[in-house]
Amino acid sequence: xxxxxxxxxxxxxxxxxxxxxxxxxxxxxxxxxxxxxxxxxxxxxxxxxxxxxxxxxxxxxxxxxxxxxxxxxxxxxxxxxxxxxxxxxxxxxxxxxxxxxxxxxxxxxxxxxxxxxxxxxxxxxxxxxxxxxxxxxxxxxxxxxxxxxxxxxxxxxxxxxxxxxxxxxxxxxxxxxxxxxxxxxxxxxxxxxxxxxxxxxxxxxxxxxxxxxxxxxxxxxxxxxxxxxxxxxxxxxxxxxxxxxxxxxxxxxxxxxxxxxxxxxxxxxxxxxxxxxxxxxxxxxxxxxxxxxxxxxxxxxxxxxxxxxxxxxxxxxxxxxxxxxxxxxxxxxxxxxxxxxxxxxxxxxxxxxxxxxxxxxxxxxxxxxxxxxxxxxxxxx
Ligand code: XIL
Numbered sequence: 001x002x003x004x005x006x007x008x009x010x011x012x013x014x015x016x017x018x019x020x021x022x023x024x025x026x027x028x029x030x031x032x033x034x035x036x037x038x039x040x041x042x043x044x045x046x047x048x049x050x051x052x053x054x055x056x057x058x059x060x061x062x063x064x065x066x067x068x069x070x071x072x073x074x075x076x077x078x079x080x081x082x083x084x085x086x087x088x089x090x091x092x093x094x095x096x097x098x099x100x101x102x103x104x105x106x107x108x109x110x111x112x113x114x115x116x117x118x119x120x121x122x123x124x125x126x127x128x129x130x131x132x133x134x135x136x137x138x139x140x141x142x143x144x145x146x147x148x149x150x151x152x153x154x155x156x157x158x159x160x161x162x163x164x165x166x167x168x169x170x171x172x173x174x175x176x177x178x179x180x181x182x183x184x185x186x187x188x189x190x191x192x193x194x195x196x197x198x199x200x201x202x203x204x205x206x207x208x209x210x211x212x213x214x215x216x217x218x219x220x221x222x223x224x225x226x227x228x229x230x231x232x233x234x235x236x237x238x239x240x241x242x243x244x245x246x247x248x249x250x251x252x253x254x255x256x257x258x259x260x261x262x263x264x265x266x267x268x269x270x271x272x273x274x275x276x277x278x279x280x281x282x283x284x285x286x287x288x289x290x291x292x293x294x295x296x297x298x299x300x301x302x303x304x305x306x307x308x309x310x311x312x313x314x315x316x317x318x319x320x321x322x323x324x325x326x327x328x329x330x331x332x333x334x335x336x337x338x339x340x341x342x343x344x345x346x347x348x349x350x351x352x353x354x355x356x357x358x359x360x361x362x363x364x365x366x367x368x369x370x371x372x373x374x375x376x377x378x379x380x381x
Contacts, residue, residue: 052329083127210279
């Protein structure tokens with residue numbers, strides 16, 4: 001890298017030192033995060049710390065971009081790799097936004113989590129309307145899905161560390177099962193999930209393939225969903241389905257107690273031979289309005305960082321837990337106030353609406369500092 005710069009830039013350096021030196025300095029700055037950044041601290045024990053990215057912000061918001069580049073060592077496309085974005089019209093692929101994120105990640109030495117190949121949400125309108133009006137038959141639907149998975153995974157081949165292959169298939173009931181009313185299950189049967197794992201493996205044999213869901217580490221209080229996903233994933237693995245990891249989304253809410261079985265649940269996935277990741281961590285609470293997001297309950301100011309910290313500690317305690325990804329760079333850009341509206345919730349991330357670090361940020365920084373001295377080192381990051 002240095003040699004290339006020296007050779008290529010030598011003549012220019014003499015004539016115009018300004019731009020080249022500035023560019024080199026900029027690269028040096030952005031490629032080396034501060035020593036006490038979340039990412040640098042996590043790397044001492046091989047744990048990647050990540051965030052979900054809205055790629056529009058990378059060109060319009062310098063503070064957002066600096067936080068992302070400076071603090072995190074893995075990134076997930078918040079929406080840019082979802083089917084409705086990458087194939088807006090049938091047969092027409094658009095990977096531009098996702099490609100921009102992948103390029104950003106490479107420039108900042110971040111690994112990329114791909115999200116998500118098979119989900120009932122954010123699938124293209126042309127697909128769902130075709131199924132509804134009968135113009136897309138079930139066998140054609142299967143062919144279209146296989147082409148989608150193969151095209152997307154091939155497009156990013158070699159550039160994705162972990163793929164969230166299948167997302168949110170289990171019910172929140174007790175007992176929990178694969179949801180028979182899920183769009184994909186209703187149309188193509190449960191076996192389609194295993195097929196998509198096989199297609200993804202064939203397209204990129206080196207990417208780690210994850211099943212991703214919420215409430216699968218005891219957050220529901222009954223452990224029903226965790227039990228169901230654990231048994232199902234273990235069964236698939238036994239049958240030789242290429243499933244490498246379990247992603248617990250980690251969407252917590254301060255109105256519920258912290259799930260004390262989280263560490264045990266992550267350990268149980270580990271014992272079954274899976275890698276583990278916290279993929280969409282946020283901790284929401286009731287707020288006054290979406291612009292300011294002041295918690296309406298004073299206790300939330302303690303509960304929010306506490307639950308974030310406990311969730312990170314659950315991951316730190318389990319060697320198979322290779323990444324901890326927060327869902328949203330700051331409260332202003334978080335999905336929570338747009339989704340949990342009645343009553344309104346927010347204040348869910350590590351940086352506030354003005355992009356200033358919150359107590360949760362400092363707490364995680366302290367946890368990671370302590371972990372560097374004692375938490376088990378992980379290897380595959
Ligand atoms: C959310 C995004 O954050 C929003 O911007 C979008 O409008 C809807 O989807 N579980 C998932 C994520 O797996 O893909 C969702 O992301 C949040 C819930």
